[in-house]
Amino acid sequence: MAQFCGTVRNHNRGARVIHLEYDAYAEMAEDLIRDIMRQASARWDFRCAAAVHRTGPLGLGEVAVCVTVSADHREAALRACTYIIDRLKEKAPIWKRETLQSGERRWIEESRPDRESEET
Numbered sequence: 001m002a003q004f005c006g007t008v009r010n011h012n013r014g015a016r017v018i019h020l021e022y023d024a025y026a027e028m029a030e031d032l033i034r035d036i037m038r039q040a041s042a043r044w045d046f047r048c049a050a051a052v053h054r055t056g057p058l059g060l061g062e063v064a065v066c067v068t069v070s071a072d073h074r075e076a077a078l079r080a081c082t083y084i085i086d087r088l089k090e091k092a093p094i095w096k097r098e099t100l101q102s103g104e105r106r107w108i109e110e111s112r113p114d115r116e117s118e119e120t
Helices: 026-043 074-091
Strands: 002-007 015-024 048-053 056-059 063-070 094-100 105-108
Touching: 002 074, 026 048, 026 074, 048 074, 063 074
Parallel strands: none
Antiparallel strands: 002 063, 015 056, 015 094, 048 063, 094 105
């Protein structure tokens, strides 16, 4: 079995982070995660896999995303796990907003087009 759990860090891009907030287009994200799982199962032989990404406010140290893959052989589990988390981070309509120690709030990676005019 291979597992990756991404936790909320207390720093990013040279600034102190005090908490995160995740937002998502949930229905599309769920469909995409299922599609990523199908793609991974076509490439590697594993017994089962699961991926979960939380939304809403999260504190430091909390788990934001978790991917688990069970396989008879570690190479398949590790490769599939890596593939799944990489595709999820790359393609899923899930957005992360940091609140910094300075009080600044900023969207990370790809900012949401419908929120770009919102005050930070």
